[in-house]
Amino acid sequence: MIRIGIDVGGTNTDAVLIEAGAVRHAVKTATTADVMGGIVATLGRLLAESAVEGRAVGAVMIGTTHFTNAVVQRRGLARTAGIRISLPAARTLPPFIDWPADLRAVVAGPTFLVRGGYEVDGQPIAPFDADAVRAAARAIRADGTRAVAVTGAFSPLNADQEEKAAAILAEEWPEAQVTRSHELGRIGLLARENVSLLNAALGPMATHTVAAFRDALAGAGIAAPLFITQNDGTVVTADEAAAYPVRSFASGPTNSLRGAAFLSGLDRALVVDVGGTTSDVGSLVAGFPREANNVVEVGGVRTLFRMPDLLSIGLGGGTLCDPADPNRIGPVSVGFRLTERARVFGGPDLTATDVAVAAGLVELGDRDKVAGLDAGYVRAAVARMHAMIADAVDRMKSDAEPVPLVAVGGGAFLVPDALPGVSEVVRVPHQGVANALGAAIAQVSGEVDQIFRDLPREQAMARARELAEARAVRAGADAGSLKLVEMEDIPLAYLPGNSLRVRARVVGDVA
Amino acid sequence: MPGAAFQLTERDLEDFATGAWILGTGGGGDPYFSLLEAKQHLAAGRTVTVVDPLSLPDDALVACVGQMGAPLAKQEKLCDGDVIASTIPMMEKHLGRKFDAVMLWEVGGNNGFQAILSGLILGLPVVDCDAMGRAFPQADMTTFAICDLPAYPWTMVDIRRNSLIFTEAENWTWMEKMTRRVCTVFGASAATCKAPRTGEEVKRGSCLHTLSWALSIGRTVRAARAAHADPIAAVVAAEGGLVLFRGKVTDVMRRATDGWLRGRVTIEGLDGDQGESMAIDFQNEFSVAWRGDKPAATVPDLICLLDSASGEAIGTETVRYGQRVTVIALPAPAILTTPKGLQHVGPRAFGFDLDFHSVFPARSA
Numbered sequence: 001m002i003r004i005g006i007d008v009g010g011t012n013t014d015a016v017l018i019e020a021g022a023v024r025h026a027v028k029t030a031t032t033a034d035v036m037g038g039i040v041a042t043l044g045r046l047l048a049e050s051a052v053e054g055r056a057v058g059a060v061m062i063g064t065t066h067f068t069n070a071v072v073q074r075r076g077l078a079r080t081a082g083i084r085i086s087l088p089a090a091r092t093l094p095p096f097i098d099w100p101a102d103l104r105a106v107v108a109g110p111t112f113l114v115r116g117g118y119e120v121d122g123q124p125i126a127p128f129d130a131d132a133v134r135a136a137a138r139a140i141r142a143d144g145t146r147a148v149a150v151t152g153a154f155s156p157l158n159a160d161q162e163e164k165a166a167a168i169l170a171e172e173w174p175e176a177q178v179t180r181s182h183e184l185g186r187i188g189l190l191a192r193e194n195v196s197l198l199n200a201a202l203g204p205m206a207t208h209t210v211a212a213f214r215d216a217l218a219g220a221g222i223a224a225p226l227f228i229t230q231n232d233g234t235v236v237t238a239d240e241a242a243a244y245p246v247r248s249f250a251s252g253p254t255n256s257l258r259g260a261a262f263l264s265g266l267d268r269a270l271v272v273d274v275g276g277t278t279s280d281v282g283s284l285v286a287g288f289p290r291e292a293n294n295v296v297e298v299g300g301v302r303t304l305f306r307m308p309d310l311l312s313i314g315l316g317g318g319t320l321c322d323p324a325d326p327n328r329i330g331p332v333s334v335g336f337r338l339t340e341r342a343r344v345f346g347g348p349d350l351t352a353t354d355v356a357v358a359a360g361l362v363e364l365g366d367r368d369k370v371a372g373l374d375a376g377y378v379r380a381a382v383a384r385m386h387a388m389i390a391d392a393v394d395r396m397k398s399d400a401e402p403v404p405l406v407a408v409g410g411g412a413f414l415v416p417d418a419l420p421g422v423s424e425v426v427r428v429p430h431q432g433v434a435n436a437l438g439a440a441i442a443q444v445s446g447e448v449d450q451i452f453r454d455l456p457r458e459q460a461m462a463r464a465r466e467l468a469e470a471r472a473v474r475a476g477a478d479a480g481s482l483k484l485v486e487m488e489d490i491p492l493a494y495l496p497g498n499s500l501r502v503r504a505r506v507v508g509d510v511a
Numbered sequence: 512m513p514g515a516a517f518q519l520t521e522r523d524l525e526d527f528a529t530g531a532w533i534l535g536t537g538g539g540g541d542p543y544f545s546l547l548e549a550k551q552h553l554a555a556g557r558t559v560t561v562v563d564p565l566s567l568p569d570d571a572l573v574a575c576v577g578q579m580g581a582p583l584a585k586q587e588k589l590c591d592g593d594v595i596a597s598t599i600p601m602m603e604k605h606l607g608r609k610f611d612a613v614m615l616w617e618v619g620g621n622n623g624f625q626a627i628l629s630g631l632i633l634g635l636p637v638v639d640c641d642a643m644g645r646a647f648p649q650a651d652m653t654t655f656a657i658c659d660l661p662a663y664p665w666t667m668v669d670i671r672r673n674s675l676i677f678t679e680a681e682n683w684t685w686m687e688k689m690t691r692r693v694c695t696v697f698g699a700s701a702a703t704c705k706a707p708r709t710g711e712e713v714k715r716g717s718c719l720h721t722l723s724w725a726l727s728i729g730r731t732v733r734a735a736r737a738a739h740a741d742p743i744a745a746v747v748a749a750e751g752g753l754v755l756f757r758g759k760v761t762d763v764m765r766r767a768t769d770g771w772l773r774g775r776v777t778i779e780g781l782d783g784d785q786g787e788s789m790a791i792d793f794q795n796e797f798s799v800a801w802r803g804d805k806p807a808a809t810v811p812d813l814i815c816l817l818d819s820a821s822g823e824a825i826g827t828e829t830v831r832y833g834q835r836v837t838v839i840a841l842p843a844p845a846i847l848t849t850p851k852g853l854q855h856v857g858p859r860a861f862g863f864d865l866d867f868h869s870v871f872p873a874r875s876a
Contacts, residue, residue: 097551120581
């Protein structure tokens with residue numbers, strides 16, 4: 001099957017075409033103000049240069065920073081209402097409580113706490129108050145707010161009250177777009193509610209963005225199914241992505257790490273992705289990014305996502321160097337204006353790229369423009385940049401034994417050929433489009449995190465696996481290719497009988 | 512000479528949360544929600560004063576409050592402060608007498624905040640002491656039990672305001688059994704006001720200045736992070752602690768038994784501990800750390816599992832495969848390491864046929 005992976009970044013839109021698991025062609029174009037026009041143009045170039053017709057393409061995978069940028073930059077977000085079903089529990093910390101004030105000002109609509117929800121052992125906290133939900137739905141309609149998040153206590157254990165609330169909303173306010181928290185996963189009311197509110201706030205924008213992606217594909221003559229990449233390095237169908245945009249928050253770094261794994265053939269390695277402004281160091285374990293330990297904040301909001309563990313330092317191809325002091329490098333960067341600002345391109349600024357060209361690490365622009373740089377300065381500045389990368393790599397290492405380091409990204413020439421604790425610096429073809437490649441090779445996943453009662457451990461785990469598999473198939477996976485990649489069970493304290501919380505994740509190939 | 516009373520600031524609350532989570536030794540629950548609520552009270556103009564236990568008159572009447580139950584239940588039901596605060600007037604009504612102050616039951620984890628929230632809501636001063644000096648899973652693992660102070664009465668309330676008063680119990684073990692059974696019925700969480708204490712009993716029978724202890728640990732972590740220094744090294748240096756092991760979690764085995772979360776974390780060594788491994792057994796909290804088949808540290812010494820990079824504490828319900836962790840030991844309050852103390856909180860109280868040998872030689876039993 002021919003697949004296309006696209007990475008829409010702030011600076012570049014990259015696209016790669018793969019066939020039978022090998023890269024056939026890749027293109028890199030500057031992201032334009034008209035993002036969709038840029039995608040159409042990129043796709044057109046990719047198909048023309050690789051002599052493939054649009055109808056021969058089997059699937060298109062897009063990785064995008066649209067959704068996370070919307071939250072970080074507080075734009076394109078819908079005013080959102082919240083209904084929490086938990087009273088008399090969880091009264092004192094209302095929805096939006098731990099959000100940054102500026103984001104709350106943009107997103108927070110009316111919020112309602114109603115009686116209901118479940119205890120950890122499955123008994124109701126209180127009878128579900130349908131009348132209160134109906135009153136809330138009418139108030140939300142009167143307010144004109146369409147985006148609504150519904151969060152019930154222990155809904156991952158029993159979702160029926162969230163479903164009832166969504167049905168009442170549909171009756172009373174047919175234009176409401178409702179996110180039900182149990183669809184987004186984990187135990188932890190406040191963080192799950194935060195994610196649900198963010199998801200609802202992103203709804204209209206996600207629907208619009210995915211529709212525009214579809215139009216772009218149609219514009220390039222491609223009728224193949226569209227998938228969007230997610231935080232965990234897998235993809236979902238475009239419809240799923242439009243319904244759950246929060247799951248695509250961290251797909252950029254994830255795709256880059258997955259692409260590096262594919263290009264290098266290594267499934268255990270460190271990866272450094274040198275961009276225009278930063279270098280991001282991550283770690284591959286079994287071909288997937290190692291996840292961060294900590295609670296992950298997106299735009300200042302606490303979520304329950306697992307995101308790749310990354311260390312970012314202020315060193316990229318566009319990073320400014322102080323001509324008077326070779327040890328003063330960054331963190332300010334000329335970013336995407338490299339081709340206007342850097343000396344090798346006739347600009348006034350001395351950048352990391354200029355120093356690299358002067359040192360003969362890369363051929364870019366006009367080398368004569370940096371011929372006047374003092375050789376001692378160049379040596380010292382290169383040594384400083386190498387030390388910065390070496391330090392970041394060392395901090396991300398979790399094994400004392402030397403590990404390979406895969407260097408990717410447009411500024412990979414800044415990575416030295418030898419570093420302490422690194423067995424080998426691996427340079428790969430197509431390293432500049434690792435992100436798009438990570439998207440192109442992505443598989444489909446399904447996950448559950450649920451509490452099972454009065455089931456033997458084996459049966460509970462088998463049931464969790466079935467549910468995860470059903471989710472994966474619904475998300476577009478080929479049922480025959482599903483593999484279990486994660487299974488974790490936690491017996492619950494303080495409960496009679498057998499209560500087991502099971503988390504299972506499966507991945508499979510795109511059907 | 513008792514220390515001066517002081518008011519808790521928002522920054523103090525944050526530092527206390529950081530320190531208390533470390534002193535939780537894996538249990539007691541993440542203090543995040545209660546920290547958020549306490550900040551709301553401050554923002555609404557409420558204040559809370561911390562007083563030195565040594566300044567209490569002998570006949571002062573001190574309430575002692577704490578939450579019981581599974582941290583997991585609180586992740587969904589949260590932990591509203593007015594529920595814990597309601598246990599205090601209920602006890603006053605039963606006693607026919609007003610409290611002069613409220614003390615912490617358990618400084619580790621989320622429970623220290625229950626006294627602070629009660630203080631904020633009811634306007635009671637908070638006494639700088641607790642009955643564990645860390646976190647423990649059972650009511651009979653307290654300094655009050657060690658000192659043979661009465662275990663009753665208790666008041667106990669759930670989120671629906673279902674409530675009970677336990678007017679009498681033969682001993683702390685029976686109180687523990689009865690209340691745990693009710694806690695399960697309440698949905699695995701309950702707010703309690705434990706047996707009231709006089710000022711004299713507090714001075715004689717509690718771990719003194721443990722609120723300040725948590726506060727100072729939190730301040731150490733904050734200062735180290737601000738200076739981009741290693742927060743774990745800073746805590747160990749400031750508290751006379753010991754780094755036991757550095758590594759990566761390679762296995763977590765958990766099982767629920769008799770209402771507790773028991774299990775074992777296995778860590779493979781990194782850096783100086785490369786090639787070795789450490790296993791830590793837990794019953795809600797970490798109880799015994801093993802290097803091979805030899806105990807490296809046991810209760811009541813504090814065994815704390817921290818994120819190697821951030822220095823943040825990691826709980827027994829949240830520790831998971833792949834985390835890079837540092838195991839440290841902190842010295843236990845002296846009352847816990849006395850022969851009577853060890854009967855209640857030594858390794859044998861947790862079912863291990865081991866003598867207590869402190870990793871801090873001067874304190875060895």
